[in-house]
Amino acid sequence: MLDTDAWWRDAVIYQVYPRSFADSDGDGMGDLPGITGRLHHLQELGIDAVWLSPFYPSPQHDAGYDVADYRGVDPRFGGLGDADKLIAEAHSRGIKVIVDLVPNHTSSEHAWFQAALAAGPGSPERERYIFRSSGEEPPNSWTSVFGGSAWERLPDGEWYLHLFDVSQPDLNWDNPEVRAEFLDILRFWLDRGVDGFRVDVAHGLVKEANLTDWTTTSTILGGLDPAGPPPPMWDQEGVHEIYQSWRRVLDEYPGGRILVAEAWVAPASRLARYVRPDEMHQAFNFPYLDAPWRPAELRTVIDETLEANDAVGATTTWVLSNHDVVRHASRLGFPIGTPRMPGIGAEDPQPDAALGLRRARAATLLMLGLPGSAYLYQGEELGLPEHTTMPDEFREDPAWERSGHAERGRDGCRVPLPWEADAPSYGFGPSDASWLPQPGIWAEYALDRQQGVPGSTWELYRTALSLRREHGLGRGSVAWQEDAFAFRNGDVLVLTNFGSEPVELPSGARLLVSSEPLDGDGRVPTDVTVWAAL
């Protein structure tokens, strides 16, 4: 049933990447008590919910997206008691908690995969994964998203499928045992009080039965070609009944628990099928994240996604950054239209940091002016850039090795946060330790350098979130205006100047917030977004 008052329809949800948010014990790795201890800052920021990337027991070959036990907490991050405390503390501050669920694959250290290895070919244990016998050659031509073949051969001659790292074997969702297990995992966390799940690779669980050959390479978040033939491993019709069954479980719990799809699916009408009234609640709008900084393309993607979601009664879920992509403060510092790159190294072309930050602030203010829900990625509220000069020896993303060093990977957006300019590890933890090196420029971005400082990125986000709430922008609608890239949302005009000349505000409009100061004549300069009351 469509609940038009539901909290998530206009929620601003902040992604916490537990390894890199705050470290309570000084081992250089963020942890759950670290997050709990810093929640008051997120309350002050004005967000509605946090989404926590995986904190489950894991060998960490893919930063926790290789889960060895879905019902625990990795000792690096704490224990179950710490998860309970975090949830309770967040709730007491009015913040909801979404956890990450990784159903496409387990870790190769998961008890099920270990049992499958031990039991051997033809066993029911192997039926939980996708094993095939095909002799010397892999069963088909599929490639891993991280590079190389998607198949790994065991000494007994069988191959298993891994669409990601070799340590992430894909589960067999045709097996009822797999389905039952995940329903139980959902209940485990719902009973502990979580408000929802971000579903990893939601478009990947079901594979075409005959595993047809497919040579197109898939990239992280890479949209599928809407004009091309449908890939045999993504966006299969069969995924939907899985989410319908999950939805029935969530609906048994009070308070509006949600499912958000991480699904690299195009076009927008296809993605909208994941958020039909009896399925998930939200699906990340990655075409928006990937749209170039140009008014025509942005307007098209905004219109198309609002229309596609309206058709199924869903709101749109905007996002500009996450732990898989170059931070938007750096992405937007490249010439307009530069395709999103899989990481940046010291020898690669470098972004224009000042331009990138200016456009990122304008892009965020534009996004937060749109109706629907929006996700923020930790650190963007500080204007953090990507670490674009990280020495390669620190890289941990499996994409770096599996691509034969062709892709720098995602470490540059995962660097631990700076909280205090003058503290060890910039306040990330009580020691100097930090699992990825923090760049020397982190001091100028530290929270304590920005709090109470007019015009800082932190204060811009805080002001925008408070005005967004006050004016009900998340519940509004988009009415495009003539002559400029501008729309009316309720009583607020949202205007972004993409042109080279300053733009006048309509007479009588009262400025609410702007991503940079207006010029001396009160006009909106290039690469600036304003909200004005009409």
Ligand code: NOJ
């Ligand atoms: C998407 C996650 O966001 C990413 O970090 C991960 O590597 C893959 N799914 C595989 O789980």
